[in-house]
Amino acid sequence: MARMGLNDSKAGMTGLDKQKINRIILEATKGSRFYNNEMRKEKQATERVTRLKAKLTKITQAQRLAALDELKRMENQLETTRDLSRFIVHVDMDAFYAAIEIRDNPSLADKPMAVGGTGMMLTSNYIARRYGVRAAMPGFIGKRLCPDLVFVKPNSAKYAQASKEVRAILAEYDPNFASVSLDEAYMDLTEYLEGRKCTFPSSHVEFTVPQQDLTEDMLKILNEVAPPTVDGVDSYNNCSSNSSIRKVSFGHTIEDVMREIRFKINRKTKLTASAGIGPNKMLAKICSDWKKPNGQFKVEFTRDKIIEFMRQLPTRKISGIGKVSERLLNEIEISNCKELYDKRDLIYLLFSNVSTKFFLAVAMGIGSNEVSSKNYQRKSISCERTFGEISRLADMLVKCQKLCDNLANHMKKENITGRCLTVKLKTVAFEVKQRSVSLKHHTNSTTEMFNIASEVIRSERLACQPERLRLRLMGIKMSTLKRHESDEKSIQDTLTRYFNKYDENCSQSQSTINEASKSFINIEQHKLDEKSKLDKVTCYFSKYDENSSQLQSTMKEASKNCDNMEKVTCPVCDQFYVYKSDETSWLALLNSHIDTCLQQPETMKPSQSHNDSVGSSKGKGVKRRKLQHNRMQPTTGNKTLHNFWQAKDNTHQ
DNA sequence: ATACATACC
């Protein structure tokens, strides 16, 4: 229940009718598949709480004392990492997408509006927020909360442009600033401030502001705390039309500099930013939320003041403590950071070491002040899509193909390959399944990824038989990444060229679907019993092995442009289709054939007991079989058809 | 190592 409610943890949520909002949200969503899934997850979280409480009752006084003893060591260690010497800033654009749309269409300014659609809203303006309309809320609920809500379609190119303008300003102050997203960044202003103080006042800069630019937003920045140095011709309230220039300048304190940055952002983009200033990223982030929108806040840079600041802070305000952690903490009567510290012995006894250290550091106001992303290397890359329900294999393979295509393109652009492939499937009941496969080699080839991903999909479809696998989302992720320098030539280059050439064919293959079933030739009838048919993992498209000697030979073949025959196996009826290797419509043919095949009466499909679909402890018919790696041997006499699992299994045995 | 959950924007 709690998870359906309004998320009011962020700023600007005071004084609205939370009860009414929650009632409307509940009414809008109750009984839906999404809602039911939320209830399932809620139950899961409750189980976790139950386990936690059970653990809690077993804790003895002696254990708590021992814990405090160990915690003292941890605390001392953490204290040595406290660093108050750096000026870390978190800059956060206010209602970024919404603000951009309002800027470009001022008629929206006085209306509740959201960027997004009935499916999902990306952000909303502050008027809409008064109704409880929030980012990451589906639009149709927003519409119920606020019938006058106006939707604006997202225009990401515009947001990227605005973001670029903001980043250019940030870079003037810290060339190593780190973006979190389009609308958020961390900066380390320590060096900049030193320079500015040394050269002040010679570095003193005067800005001229045209009178028409002195908007409320701008005035708020200029009037914050103490008015800035102003050599204006007239006062803010008293502008005449011919004295149209105002001169402003900023001092050399961190707060002055931040006002200057926000001033520049507003002058350049007409958007407002909020900022938080602290000795580390955690504190800076909390502070940027403090005076939102169009405001800034600095926590005092002393240990005592920081601890005092943290004590009153609700745990949910900390980046990293979300809905579930908040709830778990609430169960042991921790809702703010004072309690978090006071009950640290319980934390120690109930949570993992990693979590304990995190919570303790939070309570002490200690965090990382490392901003530069110079050494950043991504750990995974993925692509996922939601769509209308599909359950036919053919439809799934088409989605899979597109995802792999897309992902491969991204990977090639970044010049990376990956060794672990994960397929993500979300059923129409919003259940998420993830299946990952470690490859023997790194790859970024569409076809190679597609081969593996499609096997996983096939296997998952079989695993839930006799029920149909009904999907609303599919995703492909690659991890265990390797970066390739541009000078790393030879094999990799040849490889990539070959893959690229090959991928083109695959993309083309999606274009036409012809009457494929007829073309399907029953070369030989498989005499497999039902069980082995079930367990079989068919690799129906595999031009090359993952073992390089075969790859080399395949590449030679490809360069000769020979017209080898290739073989596709239908996963439903086990018939083969034989085609020429230069034929591009194999996938379309297969898809179409499978369609036909699946529409046949059940006679061909393996049967499976229905019993374990109910009462399994995990429930939801998850009754998945493990992928059976080595069952399907390559058909003798056809060296191009083989099992991709083999390479992997050999390494494990 | 894999699956699943949580969190962030």
Place this chain on the structure above:
DNA sequence: TACTGGTATGTAT
């Protein structure tokens, strides 16, 4: 007409 997409990391087995 209707609950995202991308990435990182923690928890559990």
